Amino acid sequence: METTKLPPTSPSSPTTGFSVPSAEKVDGFPRRSMRRARQRRSHSSSQFRYQSSQVELTPLPLLKDAPVAELHDLFCKKLQQCCVLFDFLDCVADLKGKEIKRAALNELVESVATSRGVLIEPLYPEAIKMISVNIFRTLPPSENPEFDPEEDEPTLEASWPHLQLVYEFFLRFLESPDFQPSMAKRYVDQKFVLQLLELFDSEDPREREYLKTILHRVYGKLLGLRAYIRKQINNIFLRFIYETEHFNGVAELLEILGSIINGFALPLKSEHKQFLVRVLIPLHTAKSLSIFHAQLAYCVVQFMEKDATVTEYIIRGLLKYWPKTCTQKEVMFLGEIEEILDVIEPSQFIRVQEPLFKQIAACISSPHFQVAERALYFWNNEYILSLIEENCQVILPLVFATLYRVSKEHWNQTIVSLIYNVLKTFMEMNSKLFDDLTASYKVEKQKELKRERERTELWRGLEEKQERRLQTLGEASRNQRNLLERGEPSQPSSPQTALPEQPDTDLSGASSTT
């Protein structure tokens, strides 16, 4: 082997041209605190105890200077060289080695992206090994245990200078015209994909962005892995919903799913419907919904556009998980409902209008004006308005009492005037029904009060009865206790442990409902 100097590294090395996904691209704003985060010691701890196996790197000849016969051998050596990991928490450690690896990675990326005929079969295991060694790691514990993706700056991956190039290489590898899925599938297997999916929990948005594109390519090219990938994403979501409530990459995974759903064949398989009902809809319960709501709503609407018969599941699901205390989420739900109504088929609308408009009426009477306002905006939507008009007979009675009451009571003037507009619209739609409802409003109110009184009456009766019953039971248990005191063995469940807790709580509960 010939001895060479360090490969030249000009500031305009080819990688700078490649680095498409970056944090800046995510939201278009420069991240002010990136610098701060880096200074503050961003974790990497990518690899456990890698320090022990440190080898000194020696620079290899440049790929572009290599004779064709030696190209593959050299490529392979560079891949092996890139399997050495460096400590990036110590930013001055082994600078020479880091630079050699960086240059080698750059060359590999460029070579895979631009020259043809490089990717031959023996290189696949080496390439996948290099990728695995570098990217697969147990993600470090979050520096901030109460990390709030909306408020806090993420901890950035310290080894990014190398990691980014490895991801870039992987992406170019998958996108290369020479890439052969039949060869790759031996190395990019289920275990590999599972580890890849776990990395979506990375706090670093740049890493998740790469992962998203890569997983998308893998899903597109390796058909045998598709079902497995979907199943594992399901598992990640279910763990997120029901166990940990924490996973950083939900939005990215949903984005991929959005395009996967788009490609589903019709009629929908039951597996896919199950995914909608048991995974996507429950995802709405997450505390951190706002971070991935746009992607989630997109997936939901995709499903509807595929197959209108899922509409009822979706609407009833959303109504089941309707936020009770978080008004911010309520506004998001209303937004999603509007997106759904925008594309709903009139026949499906009729199936859900009743429960749906009960909820909308409840939102209109929300004391939080943004919730009420968001619900009232539905009447500005041409298509929704036409649906309401067609079903005025059903909908108006559902919402009338609320509109009438809130128009007199709401503290916020904007809401009051919006309600007047809605009432006016209804009056124009069906003045006869409107007048009837106005006339019967008071009577209905009276009936409601009467029902309320009857309920109270019923419960009072029930509780008196329980009192009496408990007294008899109390006597019985006293007798039993007397028996026990005479030396009979105790029973595991005596009535006095099962019952007497009830009456106090019941009575107080009853008075609060009246």
Next chain:
Amino acid sequence: MAGADGDDSLYPIAVLIDELRNEDVQLRLNSIKKLSTIALALGVERTRTELLPFLTDTIYDEDEVLLALAEQLGNFTMLVGGPEYVHCLLPPLESLATVEETVVRDKAVESLRKISQEHSPVDLEVHFEPLVKRLASGDWFTSRTSACGLFSVCYPRVSSTVKAEIRQHFRTLCSDDTPMVRRAAASKLGEFAKVLELDYVKSDIISLFTALASDEQDSVRLLAVEACVSIATLLPQEDLETLVMPTLRQAAEDKSWRVRYMVADKFSELQKAVGPEITKNDLVPAFQNLLKDCEAEVRAAAANKVKEFCENLPEDSRETIIMTHILPCVKELVSDTNQHVKSALASVIMGLSTILGKDNTVEHLLPLFLAQLKDECPEVRLNIISNLDCVNEVIGIRQLSQSLLPAIVELAEDAKWRVRLAIIEYMPLLAGQLGVEFFDEKLNTLCMAWLIDHVYAIREAATCNLMKLVEKFGAEWAQNTIVPKVLGMANDPNYLHRMTTLFCINSLSEACGQEITTKQMLPVVLKMSNDQVANVRFNVAKSLQKIGPVLDSNALQSEVKPVLEKLSTDTDMDVKYFAQEALSVLALA
């Protein structure tokens, strides 16, 4: 009983069921929470034949309602007619054990576990065990997860054929396709092992344990660590090396920090379970590694266990092991880069002095204590100070007092009020350890300075602190050192400081006794009734009410009563209110 059943007709089931179906979730929830009332009204038979089928059929509801239902049904045995009918409760609970929401499912499993005890052995085999089997082979992961928690409650009371089936089902779930189920199985592995015969523990449980401990998901592997404790406790010592230790060693060096964290967190339990010999040979090096782990979380968890680990070392070699293996690691942790690690260590390190004795403490530990007392992180310093009593017993506090004082002063003046609050809370303890002389000389000024802190919480804590000090040092000390200063503040131009005088009197009067209260405090309080700030005046009324019981009736009648009467005609309505309240509480009205 018969008489009470007579008027059932008053409450047709339909009316009651309407209540359970009310459109308003809140009302529905209220009704479900009073399900026992409804059941009682219906009587046991109709509860069994009408109410329970209804509940089983209408299981689709809000999770909150389902949660209440799951809880209620666990206490329903008597309402369906006692243990002989308890199996009627299984169908609704079975459906509840399959719902998606974890909280509901867990509650349903809890109720099922509870009522399983009320089944006769026959019913257990006829009704309960088939339910467990159905859940264990359910389609969706939720029912299989729920099944995991039910094996251990029925296993001990069924025949050996059924036992074999149960073991088989558990085995299947341990290698389930979905990680959620494997996690549930792994978390119940220890519990299940406890009810199994020893032979089956060796033949079945160990292989499951080994498999779960090398699962592809770290969230499963870490649960196996917990099971390790129970399993190791069950096995005879001679089997541990071959059956458990390979897995435990592997867990301690797992590539995922979460698993290593779990090992560190359970270290004391593991240590007890494997016994002294294995501890010496295996756990000591493992513990050293955890203390040096590259992940701060792991180091902090291990640091928390330092004292317990050392305490439980076999006595014959304890000191050698600590001095040669543990202490060097501990020394490094004192200057760790992560404050959580240092503060975890600081909360236990003082405990080592009792184990190592006086000479070693002075020579090896004292420098570490002193270093931590100077740590940049207040929490570390606080943790050291809060554990001073351990050291005091061994070497006396004098050795430390020179360094202690600057540390205390610095904490006392920390910019964060929570830090100041924490150190105030340790003052009584410190005063007890350091003695009255040292206290008067060095700390008294600090305690008085807190009384005029600009944060109310600190002033409040400071008054409480004074009371505890008086309890410790006695009334005479109070009279000489603090009472004059407190009373002096009554003339302060700042009304908040004047009120502090009143708050101090409130808490000190009882500890100081009648004499000091009547002669020194009362005149000051009475004089303050003319204060121009209403807040001070109504606090005078409150103070008088508070110290009234300490005074004699003469003082009450001749001095307190006229002042309160005057205040009860005050122009400010709050002053009036509290003066009148004081008059009536002290029975002077």
